[in-house]
Each structure stands twice: as C-alpha cells, then as structure tokens.
Amino acid sequence: MKKVRFDGLTIELVSGDIVQQPDCDAIVNAANAELQTGGGVAGAIHSASDPELAQETRPFAPIKPGEAVITSAPNLPNKYIIHCLGPVYGRDKPEDKLLKNCYKNALLLAEENGIESIAFPAISTGAFGYPKKEAATIAFQTVKETASELDVVSFVRFVLWSPADYNLHWDVLKEM
Ligand code: AR6
Numbered sequence: 602m603k604k605v606r607f608d609g610l611t612i613e614l615v616s617g618d619i620v621q622q623p624d625c626d627a628i629v630n631a632a633n634a635e636l637q638t639g640g641g642v643a644g645a646i647h648s649a650s651d652p653e654l655a656q657e658t659r660p661f662a663p664i665k666p667g668e669a670v671i672t673s674a675p676n677l678p679n680k681y682i683i684h685c686l687g688p689v690y691g692r693d694k695p696e697d698k699l700l701k702n703c704y705k706n707a708l709l710l711a712e713e714n715g716i717e718s719i720a721f722p723a724i725s726t727g728a729f730g731y732p733k734k735e736a737a738t739i740a741f742q743t744v745k746e747t748a749s750e751l752d753v754v755s756f757v758r759f760v761l762w763s764p765a766d767y768n769l770h771w772d773v774l775k776e777m
Contacts, residue, residue: 626711637655687731
C-alpha cells in the first residue's frame with residue numbers, strides 16, 4: 602500500500618478487488634453503456650451486489666463515454682456505487698478527454714453526495730484496451746486538477762487488480 606498527500610487529499614494505491622473496499626463510502630464501476638453486468642469490474646460488482654442494482658441503473662441507461670451516474674450499493678459494504686463509462690481505446694475520441702471526464706465527473710458526483718472516501722478501478726484499461734501507463738497518468742492528473750473543487754472528498758483509493766498494475770501505477774504517481 603502506498604499513500605501520497607495532495608492539496609488536502611490522500612491518494613492511496615492498493616492491489617486488490619474493487620468489491621472488497623468496506624472502508625470506502627463509494628466504489629466506482631468501470632461500466633458498460635447499458636449499466637448492466639459484464640466482465641471485469643462490472644461483472645464483479647453486479648455479482649457481489651444484488652439484482653436490485655441492475656434495476657436501479659436501468660433508468661439511467663444508456664450513458665455516453667465520460668459520463669458518471671450514482672446509485673446505492675445493494676448488498677455491498679459501501680453506501681454508493683458511481684458508474685462510469687470509459688472510452689474504448691481507438692474508437693471513442695478523444696480518448697484522453699473522455700477518460701479524464703470519467704474521473705472528474707465521478708469525483709464531482711462524490712462531492713455533491715457527501716462522499717468522503719472513494720475507490721476507483723483503472724477505468725478503460727481492461728476490455729476497453731486503454732494503455733495502462735497513459736491511463737494512470739490521466740487518472741492521477743485529473744484527481745490533482747480536481748482537488749481544489751473538493752471539500753468533502755478527502756480520500757481517493759486506486760484499486761489495482763494485479764501486483765504488476767499496482768507497481769506501474771506507483772511508478773507513474775511517484776514521478777508526478
Ligand atoms: N477489482 C479491481 N480491478 C479489476 C477487477 C476487480 N474485481 N476486475 C478487473 N479489474 P474492465 P474497462 C481491472 O475490463 O476496460 C466490462 O465487461 C482490470 O484488470 O473491468 O473499462 C464492462 O461490461 C483492468 O485493469 O473495464 C464493459 O463492457 C481494469 O480493472 C467493459 O468491460 C478495468 O477493466 C469496460 O471495460
């Protein structure tokens with residue numbers, strides 16, 4: 602586990618599973634446009650949750666790349682799930698702006714909902730094919746740029762699936 606402080610925010614990196622972050626008010630889903638279950642993070646969250654989640658997301662769908670919506674977190678230890686649709690690398694353009702919008706919109710939605718602690722997966726870096734180092738740079742830059750707009754949100758965790766992803770993210774963060 603690694604931690605850095607920035608402008609009143611703690612940014613933490615861990616290796617692990619997004620559905621096992623009981624100490625965070627909200628977890629972020631790397632969703633599909635339909636906000637239904639799928640592979641990777643979306644599959645893990647919908648499986649660990651309840652069919653009620655798919656019912657709660659349905660009225661919001663479809664969402665566009667870069668958008669974020671918030672729901673409750675049935676059967677999970679968190680209060681909220683923030684669902685973000687990342688860009689498909691090579692298809693949804695401009696990818697960097699769309700990925701940035703995901704992180705920014707999720708953080709602002711957290712702020713509006715009184716969320717103090719939030720856990721992100723590495724959005725778009727699985728099925729959507731975003732190169733991990735570039736995605737990590739955008740993720741951290743966006744958190745830093747948005748920090749001045751956040752009073753309530755004070756803790757941002759990145760949950761990286763593999764030790765290799767964790768190491769790559771730490772290399773990027775410490776350079777910044
Ligand atoms: N906890 C944390 N990270 C995870 C987990 C987990 N349980 N499982 C995978 N990862 P992805 P995307 C990592 O594919 O690229 C889905 O099918 C994974 O190694 O979940 O935004 C949806 O239905 C990768 O680094 O999200 C969408 O159609 C990162 O999380 C589509 O995939 C994101 O991988 C979204 O693709």
